[in-house]
Amino acid sequence: MLFGTITVPPAVIQEIAPSVTLPEWIEHRALIQNIGPLIMQASLGQGESEAISLALESNARLIILDDRPARRLAQSLSLPVIGTLGILLLAKKKNLIPAIKPCLEELLRFDFRIAPFLQEQVLQEQVLKDAGESP
Numbered sequence: 001m002l003f004g005t006i007t008v009p010p011a012v013i014q015e016i017a018p019s020v021t022l023p024e025w026i027e028h029r030a031l032i033q034n035i036g037p038l039i040m041q042a043s044l045g046q047g048e049s050e051a052i053s054l055a056l057e058s059n060a061r062l063i064i065l066d067d068r069p070a071r072r073l074a075q076s077l078s079l080p081v082i083g084t085l086g087i088l089l090l091a092k093k094k095n096l097i098p099a100i101k102p103c104l105e106e107l108l109r110f111d112f113r114i115a116p117f118l119q120e121q122v123l124q125e126q127v128l129k130d131a132g133e134s135p
Contacts, residue, residue: 002087008027045070
């Protein structure tokens with residue numbers, strides 16, 4: 001297992017719950033404080049805003065974000081960020097998955113949003129090469 005427990009805020013649960021049964025290693029936690037003005041001004045989605053706020057509240061060791069503006073804001077707030085592709089790479093390096101490419105293709109089949117130029121770059125270069133896979 002890469003991470004023990006992943007803690008998510010209510011808005012993230014609302015975004016994914018209609019289509020996914022959550023495993024027991026995903027913990028739902030409400031925010032204690034209101035979302036701060038700096039995060040509100042960033043015009044992010046509710047899930048990203050709550051996730052950044054929860055990460056700050058709980059002194060998270062890592063936050064999972066794929067949305068570029070959300071990643072930039074989190075990094076500016078000194079939160080360590082990883083995205084889906086980084087998780088796949090880490091899982092491959094720890095021998096938890098045999099290959100990244102089939103996982104990425106499956107994600108794309110289920111409407112995982114990735115910029116076309118980045119998808120091409122990822123599939124043919126950066127992540128797959130880092131994982132020791134051929135495009």
